[in-house]
Amino acid sequence: MFRRSGANSNNVLRNNPAMEWTVTPIGIVSASRAHPEDDNWGAEESSIVLADGLPDEALDGIDTFSHVEILFVLHDAAAAQIVTGARHPRNNVAWPKVGIFAQRGKNRPNRIGSTICRVVRRDARRLDVAELDAIDGTPVLDIKPVMQEFLPREPVSQPQWSHELMAAYWQRRHPTNR
Amino acid sequence: MFRRSGANSNNVLRNNPAMEWTVTPIGIVSASRAHPEDDNWGAEESSIVLADGLPDEALDGIDTFSHVEILFVLHDAAAAQIVTGARHPRNNVAWPKVGIFAQRGKNRPNRIGSTICRVVRRDARRLDVAELDAIDGTPVLDIKPVMQEFLPREPVSQPQWSHELMAAYWQRRHPTNR
Numbered sequence: 225m226f227r228r229s230g231a232n233s234n235n236v237l238r239n240n241p242a243m244e245w246t247v248t249p250i251g252i253v254s255a256s257r258a259h260p261e262d263d264n265w266g267a268e269e270s271s272i273v274l275a276d277g278l279p280d281e282a283l284d285g286i287d288t289f290s291h292v293e294i295l296f297v298l299h300d301a302a303a304a305q306i307v308t309g310a311r312h313p314r315n316n317v318a319w320p321k322v323g324i325f326a327q328r329g330k331n332r333p334n335r336i337g338s339t340i341c342r343v344v345r346r347d348a349r350r351l352d353v354a355e356l357d358a359i360d361g362t363p364v365l366d367i368k369p370v371m372q373e374f375l376p377r378e379p380v381s382q383p384q385w386s387h388e389l390m391a392a393y394w395q396r397r398h399p400t401n402r
Numbered sequence: 403m404f405r406r407s408g409a410n411s412n413n414v415l416r417n418n419p420a421m422e423w424t425v426t427p428i429g430i431v432s433a434s435r436a437h438p439e440d441d442n443w444g445a446e447e448s449s450i451v452l453a454d455g456l457p458d459e460a461l462d463g464i465d466t467f468s469h470v471e472i473l474f475v476l477h478d479a480a481a482a483q484i485v486t487g488a489r490h491p492r493n494n495v496a497w498p499k500v501g502i503f504a505q506r507g508k509n510r511p512n513r514i515g516s517t518i519c520r521v522v523r524r525d526a527r528r529l530d531v532a533e534l535d536a537i538d539g540t541p542v543l544d545i546k547p548v549m550q551e552f553l554p555r556e557p558v559s560q561p562q563w564s565h566e567l568m569a570a571y572w573q574r575r576h577p578t579n580r
Contacts, residue, residue, distance in 0.1 A: 245475055245541070246422045247512045250503075278511070281488040285500030290559040292503075295473070295514055297423055310459040322463030325428075325470075325545035328552070333456070334425045334543050336473055338516060340554055351503075355555075363423070365512050367503035372558050373568035374506070376518055377533075380550050381468040390551035 249363035250275050250282075251351075253296065257359045260300055260330065262314065264397040265357045272356075272364050274349040283367075287346045291370035294356055296337045297363040298330040305331045319385035327386075337362075340370055355394065427541035428453050428460075429529075431474065435537045438478055438508065440492065442575040443535045450534075450542050452527040461545075465524045469548035472534055474515045475541040476508040483509040497563035505564075515540075518548055533572065 255270035272294070274282060286292065313319050313327045324332050341353035351367065433448035450472070452460060464470065491497050491505045502510050519531035529545065 243541070244424045244426050245543075246424055247514070248422050250511045277486070279487045282486055282501040282503050284488045285498065285504035285561070288500075288561040289504065289564075290556065291554050293516060295512075295516065308455070308460055309457045310462045320463065322466075323460040325460050326463035326467065326547050328546050328549070332544065333428045334473075336425070336514075336544050338471060338473065338544075338546060340552065342554075342556060363421070365423075366510065366514050366516075368506050368516060369504050369560065369564065370554065370558055371506070371560050371564050371568055373565075373571060374518060375553060375558070376469050376520075376548060377572065378468065378520060380548055380553070382547065382549050383463070383466040386467075386547065386549050387551075390549055393551060394555065 247365055248275070249297070250278060250366065251364040253356065253358045253360060253362040253364060255356070255358060255360045255362070260359055263392040264395050265355055266394040266396040267354065268356070269344060269352060269354050270356050270358070272351045272353065272367065278349070280349045283346050283349065283351055286351060286367070286369065287343055289343060289369040291340050292343055292351070292353065293338060293340050293368040293370055294353070294358070294364060295366040295368070296339075296358050297365060298332075298335040298337045299361070299363055300359060301330040301332075301335045306333060306335070307331050308333060313385065313389055319389065320383075336365065357393075425543055426453075427475070428456060428544065429542040431534065431536045431538060431540040431542060433534070433536060433538045433540070438537055441570040442573050443533055444572040444574040445532065446534070447522060447530060447532050448534050448536070450529045450531065450545065456527070458527045461524050461527065461529055464529060464545070464547065465521055467521060467547040469518050470521055470529070470531065471516060471518050471546045471548055472531070472536070472542060473544040473546070474517075474536050475543060476510075476513040476515045477539070477541055478537060479508040479510075479513050484511060484513070485509050486511055491563065491567055497567065498561075514543065535571075
């Protein structure tokens with residue numbers, strides 16, 4: 225499901241930054257949201273259904289973990305919108321201009337999203353999760369179990385703007401807005 | 403830096419599980435380990451140097467975060483070794499056979515690794531991190547800042563085998579083993 229399109233050694237890789245890798249979705253997201261939204265992902269439930277080439281048993285044991293990390297393609301981000309330098313997060317000038325790798329916005333090189341979700345249930349080749357911030361039809365590249373040992377082992381610190389940006393992210397959407 | 407190789411709508415995607423996406427490294431890891439090892443990644447320091455096509459400012463502000471999440475290609479995993487079903491983690495029969503998406507081993511579809519690391523310092527187009535479990539020459543696909551709000555918002559639970567597997571992972575390597 226993965227192949228290296230370029231040459232082979234580490235040195236060749238270092239000398240060839242244009243090298244490409246090919247990835248294939250391992251599943252697709254079914255979700256209630258058809259279009260991206262900045263906030264209010266709290267309590268949203270969605271499903272990931274495995275791609276045809278994979279056996280059901282690829283998910284065996286996944287529900288012995290409380291959380292999974294989903295890697296997915298931010299496929300609604302337009303190629304022309306990709307930022308490679310710095311910008312104000314969400315284009316909000318009240319927040320400092322920072323590099324694309326110092327923010328989590330979708331218009332980023334390679335357009336890969338990564339979100340830790342709660343496991344709700346697994347049924348054969350379907351995994352239901354809570355609070356995956358991906359829209360309907362999103363291609364999934366990987367599912368990884370969350371292990372406490374892979375979470376930060378020291379206190380986490382972050383700038384004030386990022387707390388402000390996240391303030392409403394996990395709030396539930398008011399029912400009348402649906 | 404990213405293009406969709408297939409067709410365009412969500413429905414087409416659902417009907418075309420063989421669809422491919424192309425990704426390009428945004429940087430390369432410089433590390434002391436040339437070959438993968440299962441354990442003892444504690445206190446290891448490595449550097450990520452941005453690919454030529456990216457400006458230094460892509461990293462602006464990254465050092466206002468204590469931790470970053472690094473997405474990288476597990477490029478030493480051989481295509482022939484990729485597991486799509488279930489196996490015993492590390493092929494240890496003392497642990498249950500679980501699906502590839504219920505473990506974090508490298509021989510997985512799409513071979514993408516994801517690790518949260520401590521930010522050590524940023525110098526122009528170089529980011530030094532602690533405890534990135536990637537070998538020298540690893541292609542990096544993304545760098546994301548760790549925000550508390552994206553970490554699990556409920557207690558994390560996981561099976562006993564995963565604690566056993568991780569027991570020595572972040573232990574420091576004994577100096578005489580170097």
